[in-house]
Amino acid sequence: MSLLKEVGAELIGMFFGDARLTIALLLLIVVAGALIELTGIDPLVGGIVLILGCPALLIANLRRERRAIAPSRSAA
Amino acid sequence: MLIWSTAAPAVGAAFLASLVEVVEAFTIVLAVATLRGWRPAALGTAAALALLAGAVLLLGPLLNHIPLHALQLAIGILLLLMGMSWLRKACLRSAGIIPLHDEDAIFAAESAQLGGAAQRHQARLDWIAGMTALKGVLLEGLEVVFIVIAVGAGGGLLLPASLGALLACALVLLVGAVVHRPLSRVPENTLKFGVGVMLSAFGVFWIGEGFGLDWPGQDLALLVFAAVFLCAGLAGTAIARTPARNPVMELAR
Numbered sequence: 244m245s246l247l248k249e250v251g252a253e254l255i256g257m258f259f260g261d262a263r264l265t266i267a268l269l270l271l272i273v274v275a276g277a278l279i280e281l282t283g284i285d286p287l288v289g290g291i292v293l294i295l296g297c298p299a300l301l302i303a304n305l306r307r308e309r310r311a312i313a314p315s316r317s318a319a
Numbered sequence: 320m321l322i323w324s325t326a327a328p329a330v331g332a333a334f335l336a337s338l339v340e341v342v343e344a345f346t347i348v349l350a351v352a353t354l355r356g357w358r359p360a361a362l363g364t365a366a367a368l369a370l371l372a373g374a375v376l377l378l379g380p381l382l383n384h385i386p387l388h389a390l391q392l393a394i395g396i397l398l399l400l401m402g403m404s405w406l407r408k409a410c411l412r413s414a415g416i417i418p419l420h421d422e423d424a425i426f427a428a429e430s431a432q433l434g435g436a437a438q439r440h441q442a443r444l445d446w447i448a449g450m451t452a453l454k455g456v457l458l459e460g461l462e463v464v465f466i467v468i469a470v471g472a473g474g475g476l477l478l479p480a481s482l483g484a485l486l487a488c489a490l491v492l493l494v495g496a497v498v499h500r501p502l503s504r505v506p507e508n509t510l511k512f513g514v515g516v517m518l519s520a521f522g523v524f525w526i527g528e529g530f531g532l533d534w535p536g537q538d539l540a541l542l543v544f545a546a547v548f549l550c551a552g553l554a555g556t557a558i559a560r561t562p563a564r565n566p567v568m569e570l571a572r
Binding site for chain 1: 396397399400401403404405406407408410411414416450453454457458461462465519523526527530531532534535544547548550551552554555556558559561
């Protein structure tokens with residue numbers, strides 16, 4: 244039973260390493276999908292939103308992590 | 320007909336990702352073998368490989384029943400989430416925000432845990448050692464299986480991706496058999512960074528294909544996406560490494 248639990252935790256951990264980043268990425272995919280499927284604009288716009296949005300979210304997440312550790316570093 | 324512009328990134332991603340995971344699994348199996356001999360280690364490994372093969376044989380045929388665009392979209396989303404998670408972790412490790420993965424430390428921890436179990440349950444120790452090997456190989460192998468299926472299934476590249484993974488297994492076993500110690504000199508974080516870049520690029524590519532988008536340049540777009548994620552990873556690492564300005568400290572000056 245504990246093995247099954249660990250397998251489940253491993254599978255969840257594979258895709259949801261950081262909740263904020265995961266949610267932001269899923270929202271970005273929804274926005275890109277809506278642009279491609281629901282609007283009359285060139286579908287490539289949705290693709291560009293996706294390919295530029297993902298790196299932007301990654302950098303924003305890393306910047307946030309750096310700020311989060313700043314107080315502990317300066318206290319040390 | 321195999322198109323190398325698509326097959327090469329798929330084989331490369333499967334090979335590098337498998338290399339990372341197999342090195343981690345090898346450390347655990349080696350700890351078991353060092354403490355209890357190769358029999359429980361080999362039995363646990365074989366049982367885990369059988370479970371993984373069973374999962375692939377059970378789930379593999381189901382993929383043929385899913386419409387291609389839905390499959391590409393689902394796999395693309397999972398690949399992007401996994402790739403970005405690996406890339407983020409590799410950036411944080413490179414920046415020194417979280418500690419690097421240390422195979423020697425993991426080997427010592429696994430050995431100590433088994434040593435502790437030896438004192439408590441002497442009679443069942445071979446069983447515990449076998450289960451430790453099984454768990455290690457199964458948990459690390461799950462990621463390998465997913466990556467092989469994910470980078471291979473969307474473009475009919477299951478065979479080349481599997482070959483990439485098998486090549487990584489063979490390489491780790493060969494080097495492991497020669498050096499007979501944890502493979503701590505493998506630049507695991509750099510590999511993880513590279514795999515994160517490639518999986519993220521595949522993820523965006525398949526999501527677009529899943530939505531019915533024709534990427535300019537077709538498969539060559541993958542290389543452009545990989546370059547974008549590589550630049551983002553390098554920039555993100557540099558940003559994370561730079562000390563953040565602390566308003567309280569600045570006010571105090």
